[in-house]
Amino acid sequence: MNDAILPTVRRMIRDNTTLDALRADIRSFVRERWHPLEDQVDRDGAIPETLVDELRRKGYFGWSIPEAYGGLGLTTEELVLCAFELSQASVALRARVGTNTGIGSEALVADGTEEQKRRWLPRMATGELTGCLALTEPDAGSEASNVQTTARRDGDHYVLDGTKRFITNAPLADLFTVIARTDDAAPGTSGLSAFIVERQTPGLRTGQPYRKMGQAGSPVSDVIFEGCRVPAANLIGGREGVGFQTVMKVLNKQRLHLAALCTGPAIRMMDLAMAHTQARTQFGQAVGNFQLLQAMLADSRTDIYAAQSMILEAARARDRGEDVALTASMCKYFASEMCGRVADRAVQMFGGSGYVADFSPIERYYRDVRLFRLYEGTSQIHQLNIAKLVLRERKAT
Numbered sequence: 001m002n003d004a005i006l007p008t009v010r011r012m013i014r015d016n017t018t019l020d021a022l023r024a025d026i027r028s029f030v031r032e033r034w035h036p037l038e039d040q041v042d043r044d045g046a047i048p049e050t051l052v053d054e055l056r057r058k059g060y061f062g063w064s065i066p067e068a069y070g071g072l073g074l075t076t077e078e079l080v081l082c083a084f085e086l087s088q089a090s091v092a093l094r095a096r097v098g099t100n101t102g103i104g105s106e107a108l109v110a111d112g113t114e115e116q117k118r119r120w121l122p123r124m125a126t127g128e129l130t131g132c133l134a135l136t137e138p139d140a141g142s143e144a145s146n147v148q149t150t151a152r153r154d155g156d157h158y159v160l161d162g163t164k165r166f167i168t169n170a171p172l173a174d175l176f177t178v179i180a181r182t183d184d185a186a187p188g189t190s191g192l193s194a195f196i197v198e199r200q201t202p203g204l205r206t207g208q209p210y211r212k213m214g215q216a217g218s219p220v221s222d223v224i225f226e227g228c229r230v231p232a233a234n235l236i237g238g239r240e241g242v243g244f245q246t247v248m249k250v251l252n253k254q255r256l257h258l259a260a261l262c263t264g265p266a267i268r269m270m271d272l273a274m275a276h277t278q279a280r281t282q283f284g285q286a287v288g289n290f291q292l293l294q295a296m297l298a299d300s301r302t303d304i305y306a307a308q309s310m311i312l313e314a315a316r317a318r319d320r321g322e323d324v325a326l327t328a329s330m331c332k333y334f335a336s337e338m339c340g341r342v343a344d345r346a347v348q349m350f351g352g353s354g355y356v357a358d359f360s361p362i363e364r365y366y367r368d369v370r371l372f373r374l375y376e377g378t379s380q381i382h383q384l385n386i387a388k389l390v391l392r393e394r395k396a397t
């Protein structure tokens with residue numbers, strides 16, 4: 001898709017021909033523009049700005065933002081189909097746009113006031129502004145409700161104090177969706193509220209990007225608030241005490257999105273492994289002829305198909321307006337674990353070359369995808385959540 005057809009894509013909702021054109025465009029962008037840059041991005045720890053501009057021109061930052069605010073307004077099904085394509089690459093690519101098409105914009109989309117949406121979403125859709133979600137803290141990880149950052153009302157402002165940890169895209173973000181405690185006396189989550197905080201607000205600073213295991217080119221850091229005065233007009237939805245509900249809306253959708261984003265790397269690793277096992281000969285023949293390796297291919301393809309099927313089904317259910325709390329959690333749990341299994345088999349199929357960065361990109365993929373099982377709910381938290389919801393369902397029948 002060249003830039004000229006963006007206006008057509010804007011009108012495409014539910015138009016399969018245009019959706020197919022968008023998916024084909026993503027596919028060729030990933031192969032022709034991104035794959036050749038993957039090593040460079042890994043070495044430099046940064047995505048070239050010219051490529052980010054290309055993503056902007058193509059409208060990739062606005063996939064999930066409603067058309068009324070300048071985005072493409074993709075349905076959940078369309079979003080996961082596009083995510084299957086975009087993620088057949090090293091993770092940094094999709095992470096660059098991914099906060100705008102997910103956790104960085106979704107709180108505004110779900111619960112923002114009309115004025116808040118008009119003020120920020122159009123510039124997020126074009127990629128002029130990069131968003132992020134600042135929920136996690138040093139003492140609020142899996143126990144996300146244990147947020148200690150406070151937001152104290154002072155006239156027509158709130159004053160924020162506290163530290164957020166592990167925030168994707170924080171080093172380059174312009175807008176921070178921040179969950180903070182507005183009511184110390186309220187128990188658990190009921191004292192939490194969501195705010196939009198602009199980068200230039202005095203009292204906000206971001207830490208140095210961490211040195212991570214993988215996903216080079218996707219910067220993550222602390223966010224520190226010290227007497228940070230945020231206009232009361234930036235309280236999302238204009239209501240205190242509903243911040244955690246807002247986050248759960250964001251995460252229920254995001255778990256489907258992330259599950260789809262776990263699937264692309266698995267497809268790519270399997271493609272690379274198939275090519276390698278056909279080219280590499282031992283014992284006088286391609287190692288891909290050996291049935292023990294074919295079993296790994298069979299298990300990987302089956303895993304990928306299962307993930308894609310459940311993600312698509314759950315995405316369609318969400319588009320029908322059904323509650324996807326359980327299915328989204330299952331999708332995120334299954335797809336992230338699935339991707340880890342495929343990564344492990346891919347290293348095995350490559351042999352020593354799978355372990356050595358000089359000989360194959362599999363070593364990098366293996367490190368990149370490890371994070372999927374940790375963020376947006378660890379696998380253990382999803383197991384607990386799935387069990388809780390299943391038991392609740394059983395009680396209700």
Ligand SMILES: Cc1cc2nc3c(=O)[nH]c(=O)nc-3n(C[C@H](O)[C@H](O)[C@H](O)COP(=O)(O)OP(=O)(O)OC[C@H]3O[C@@H](n4cnc5c(N)ncnc54)[C@H](O)[C@@H]3O)c2cc1C
Pocket residue numbers: 132133134135136140141142143165166167168169212220371374375376377378379380381384
């Ligand atoms: C690179 C990176 C990017 C991230 N991006 C963001 C972001 O953009 N925004 C954001 O807000 N957060 C982000 N996170 C935070 C991420 O969501 C958390 O790291 C995650 O929720 C886990 O919290 P934790 O690291 O504190 O682990 P902990 O909660 O300390 O968990 C440690 C271990 O204990 C297990 N555990 C905890 N509680 C239980 C229980 N009740 N039962 C069984 N096992 C349990 C966990 O599964 C895990 O194995 C990011 C993290 C990383 C590493």
